[in-house]
Amino acid sequence: xxxxxxxxxxxxxxxxxxxxxxxxxxxxxxxxxxxxxxxxxxxxxxxxxxxxxxxxxxxxxxxxxxxxxxxxxxxxxxxxxxxxxxxxxxxxxxxxxxxxxxxxxxxxxxxxxxxxxxxxxxxxxxxxxxxxxxxxxxxxxxxxxxxxxxxxxxxxxxxxxxxxxxxxxxxxxxxxxxxxxxxxxxxxxxxxxxxxxxxxxxxxxxxxxxxxxxxxxxxxxxxxxxxxxxxxxxxxxxxxxxxxxxxxxxxxxxxxxxxxxxxxxxxxxxxxxxxxxxxxxxxxxxxxxxxxxxxxxxxxxxxxxxxxxxxxxxxxxxxxxxxxxxxxxxxxxxxxxxxxxxxxxxxxxxxxxxxxxxxxxxxxxxxxxxxxxxxxxxxxxxxxxxxxxxxxxxxxxxxxxxxxxxxxxxxxxxxxxxxxxxxxxxxxxxxxxxxxxxxxxxxxxxxxxxxxxxxxxxxxxxxxxxxxxxxxxxxxxxxxxxxxxxxxxxxxxxxxxxxxxxxxxxxxxxxxxxxxxxxxxxxxxxxxxxxxxxxxxxxxxxxxxxxxxxxxxxxxxxxxxxxxxxxxxxxxxxxxxxxxxxxxxxxxxxxxxxxxxxxxxxxxxxxxxxxxxxxxxxxxx
Amino acid sequence: xxxxxxxxxxxxxxxxxxxxxxxxxxxxxxxxxxxxxxxxxxxxxxxxxxxxxxxxxxxxxxxxxxxxxxxxxxxxxxxxxxxxxxxxxxxxxxxxxxxxxxxxxxxxxxxxxxxxxxxxxxxxxxxxxxxxxxxxxxxxxxxxxxxxxxxxxxxxxxxxxxxxxxxxxxxxxxxxxxxxxxxxxxxxxxxxxxxxxxxxxxxxxxxxxxxxxxxxxxxxxxxxxxxxxxxxxxxxxxxxxxxxxxxxxxxxxxxxxxxxxx
Numbered sequence: 001x002x003x004x005x006x007x008x009x010x011x012x013x014x015x016x017x018x019x020x021x022x023x024x025x026x027x028x029x030x031x032x033x034x035x036x037x038x039x040x041x042x043x044x045x046x047x048x049x050x051x052x053x054x055x056x057x058x059x060x061x062x063x064x065x066x067x068x069x070x071x072x073x074x075x076x077x078x079x080x081x082x083x084x085x086x087x088x089x090x091x092x093x094x095x096x097x098x099x100x101x102x103x104x105x106x107x108x109x110x111x112x113x114x115x116x117x118x119x120x121x122x123x124x125x126x127x128x129x130x131x132x133x134x135x136x137x138x139x140x141x142x143x144x145x146x147x148x149x150x151x152x153x154x155x156x157x158x159x160x161x162x163x164x165x166x167x168x169x170x171x172x173x174x175x176x177x178x179x180x181x182x183x184x185x186x187x188x189x190x191x192x193x194x195x196x197x198x199x200x201x202x203x204x205x206x207x208x209x210x211x212x213x214x215x216x217x218x219x220x221x222x223x224x225x226x227x228x229x230x231x232x233x234x235x236x237x238x239x240x241x242x243x244x245x246x247x248x249x250x251x252x253x254x255x256x257x258x259x260x261x262x263x264x265x266x267x268x269x270x271x272x273x274x275x276x277x278x279x280x281x282x283x284x285x286x287x288x289x290x291x292x293x294x295x296x297x298x299x300x301x302x303x304x305x306x307x308x309x310x311x312x313x314x315x316x317x318x319x320x321x322x323x324x325x326x327x328x329x330x331x332x333x334x335x336x337x338x339x340x341x342x343x344x345x346x347x348x349x350x351x352x353x354x355x356x357x358x359x360x361x362x363x364x365x366x367x368x369x370x371x372x373x374x375x376x377x378x379x380x381x382x383x384x385x386x387x388x389x390x391x392x393x394x395x396x397x398x399x400x401x402x403x404x405x406x407x408x409x410x411x412x413x414x415x416x417x418x419x420x421x422x423x424x425x426x427x428x429x430x431x432x433x434x435x436x437x438x439x440x441x442x443x444x445x446x447x448x449x450x451x452x453x454x455x456x457x458x459x460x461x462x463x464x465x466x467x468x469x470x471x472x473x474x475x476x477x478x479x480x481x482x483x484x485x486x487x488x489x490x491x492x493x494x495x496x497x498x499x500x501x502x503x504x505x506x507x508x509x510x511x512x513x514x515x516x517x518x519x520x521x522x523x524x525x526x527x528x529x530x531x532x533x534x535x536x537x538x539x540x541x542x543x544x545x546x547x548x549x550x551x552x553x554x555x556x557x558x559x560x561x562x563x564x565x566x567x568x569x570x571x572x573x574x575x576x577x578x579x580x581x582x583x584x585x586x587x588x589x590x591x592x593x594x595x596x597x598x599x600x601x602x603x604x605x606x607x608x609x610x611x612x613x614x615x616x617x618x619x620x621x
Numbered sequence: 622x623x624x625x626x627x628x629x630x631x632x633x634x635x636x637x638x639x640x641x642x643x644x645x646x647x648x649x650x651x652x653x654x655x656x657x658x659x660x661x662x663x664x665x666x667x668x669x670x671x672x673x674x675x676x677x678x679x680x681x682x683x684x685x686x687x688x689x690x691x692x693x694x695x696x697x698x699x700x701x702x703x704x705x706x707x708x709x710x711x712x713x714x715x716x717x718x719x720x721x722x723x724x725x726x727x728x729x730x731x732x733x734x735x736x737x738x739x740x741x742x743x744x745x746x747x748x749x750x751x752x753x754x755x756x757x758x759x760x761x762x763x764x765x766x767x768x769x770x771x772x773x774x775x776x777x778x779x780x781x782x783x784x785x786x787x788x789x790x791x792x793x794x795x796x797x798x799x800x801x802x803x804x805x806x807x808x809x810x811x812x813x814x815x816x817x818x819x820x821x822x823x824x825x826x827x828x829x830x831x832x833x834x835x836x837x838x839x840x841x842x843x844x845x846x847x848x849x850x851x852x853x854x855x856x857x858x859x860x861x862x863x864x865x866x867x868x869x870x871x872x873x874x875x876x877x878x879x880x881x882x883x
């Protein structure tokens with residue numbers, strides 16, 4: 001009996017352990033099952049993308065996208081060049097109009113009273129009207145006399161402004177003459193400035209108009225292929241439904257029900273579109289398309305020749321240099337698309353390697369698109385990794401230094417205070433931290449970035465309040481308790497004998513700490529950092545709220561300032577999109593794939609942490 | 622030993638303990654200790670467990686400072702004639718003069734070289750040649766040089782137990798102390814490793830004083846010139862080793878040495 005009791009207790013504990021393990025296994029199996037179908041589904045989608053001819057259009061469309069960026073650079077070059085010339089006249093004009101508006105606004109009440117009175121039918125008593133007119137006149141005069149006038153105007157001009165402004169009234173429709181003069185002066189100046197930069201403006205215009213005919217043709221082609229694609233999608237949806245009906249009919253016992261189901265299935269039967277036939281007219285226009293591309297490439301090459309190499313202001317020179325640098329690459333890419341179009345085949349099968357590559361190395365995560373969905377994993381991974389690294393770079397010194405202080409220098413009373421406080425951070429719900437990121441930290445960083453003497457820092461002043469740096473700071477805060485506790489444990493585990501030996505050799509406290517204790521605890525500290533990384537990679541709520549959720553690979557070209565760009569993350573995308581997609585669709589499965597990869601990353605990071613500890617725990621000679 | 626004329630018995634003692642009381646909080650651990658340790662001699666501290674041998678040893682380099690409530694309540698400890706509790710005493714300098722070897726070997730988890738060089742480094746020595754010389758000299762003195770000269774960069778924790786303890790000795794003498802405190806240095810070692818360390822102690826006495834705590838009375842006879850017997854925090858007898866073991870003055874000493882101690 002006693003033995004049985006022991007066995008019972010034993011199996012109770014064993015079953016508890018196995019339940020956890022089984023649950024973990026079930027989670028893994030479920031993730032795998034949902035994600036595994038992704039490659040097949042995505043392959044099918046990419047096959048339609050190819051067969052319907054969307055891929056052909058993208059061969060041109062993708063390099064053409066650069067045009068927008070380049071032409072906006074040129075436009076900015078034009079504005080920055082012209083700006084200094086017209087700035088002062090424009091400022092004078094704007095200032096004068098501003099004063100007019102101010103005066104009108106400050107006299108709104110009498111003005112509106114007068115306007116309403118004039119509109120009344122039958123007409124009001126003239127004496128009353130006069131009274132209203134007088135009121136407008138006197139208030140306008142008072143406002144004109146006291147209006148603050150900027151120092152852009154000479155004393156004489158100020159006097160004239162005040163005089164003309166004092167006569168403003170709803171009944172006078174023509175502009176005060178001074179304002180008209182100022183506007184005219186600006187127009188003259190603007191024209192002169194534009195004449196001075198004719199060459200630049202013409203080149204810019206030429207470039208901007210260059211792709212018009214190509215674009216027009218492309219959009220015709222796109223319409224055609226999209227029609228085929230949509231027909232195909234509809235067919236597959238109906239077909240799926242039909243298969244379900246047939247299956248239901250198979251198991252149905254009632255004869256009438258069976259017949260109904262079969263009839264319904266028959267009714268929903270449709271033809272798969274004939275891709276070849278639909279694509280034939282598009283393919284026939286292939287040469288025409290190539291001609292358009294060549295024409296476009298030639299015309300922008302021509303435009304580039306006439307484009308000045310330098311501007312009169314540094315900003316313009318910089319932009320022009322960029323255009324001169326990137327334009328030949330753009331032309332090259334366009335010309336490359338010529339051969340790609342020629343070699344493109346709608347019948348070429350999509351290999352599974354292509355599908356895997358499209359997921360793991362795809363640079364676009366594009367969903368709910370009217371054109372084509374792409375599930376490229378790189379932008380999300382990049383966002384997650386950058387944010388995690390920012391968090392670790394911030395959290396490591398803070399938590400390790402705090403751990404060293406607490407473990408080695410703090411008095412017992414300080415320890416009693418510091419440890420619970422830091423561990424309390426863990427208790428803050430991450431959604432609350434998200435609030436702080438949105439409402440406090442975002443504004444704080446943005447305001448700070450606008451302080452003039454900080455403008456030298458990379459990325460300052462920043463564009464977006466919600467960005468990777470902001471999210472990284474908050475994740476660092478979330479990682480600190482974990483990292484602090486583990487690092488403190490590691491320091492605590494350094495044998496007292498090392499400290500004795502160091503003390504006995506006459507080392508000071510600081511020397512003992514930094515030459516013996518910290519090096520001896522280094523493996524534990526490294527493991528603490530890695531486990532912190534694991535925590536940060538998997539965190540969802542904060543990044544979803546604070547990281548800015550722009551799905552794009554960060555532009556590393558701008559230097560270290562890239563950390564102030566918004567990004568999306570592996571965790572964030574799942575949380576944001578999983579609730580909205582239809583179950584079993586390619587998008588749904590893609591999100592599960594992301595989940596699997598996330599799981600793998602976490603396993604890897606944890607495994608590394610264990611390996612680090614094991615590697616350094618028992619050093620061998 | 623090597624040069625008797627340079628160590629006259631009349632020279633001032635290197636360590637002198639005067640009428641010292643020492644307590645942990647309200648518990649008196651040592652009572653009225655009087656002890657003068659001569660230069661270039663080996664002094665053994667013996668006595669039953671808990672008699673205060675280790676505490677006495679740790680008073681000499683102020684290792685007890687780290688125990689918050691522990692302090693000397695009466696009397697003084699002088700090293701080279703200087704009261705080590707004076708305000709102007711630099712603790713790091715004191716510990717440079719008074720080295721210590723612990724019961725259990727405790728090399729740092731660093732290379733052999735870095736272990737030996739550690740004492741010099743913390744005292745500000747960074748010159749590689751000076752360090753190289755000091756490491757070689759210390760390892761030779763600890764009879765480790767021949768064994769280890771080809772793998773100075775190897776990890777210290779990969780050495781055998783006896784080697785580790787000798788490495789700790791080399792580390793303690795690398796700063797050329799005047800006194801070396803040894804707290805039961807052989808208690809965790811096998812007889813051969815013990816023998817090697819006892820040989821080292823003999824050699825050390827040419828250059829500096831050694832104070833050794835030991836449980837092993839044969840060891841005290843083998844290595845020491847003087848022996849102090851402590852019991853319940855009191856110094857019962859302090860005399861040349863031969864004399865003490867042949868003709869102990871005190872009854873208590875005699876019964877302890879004969880093993881008829883109750």
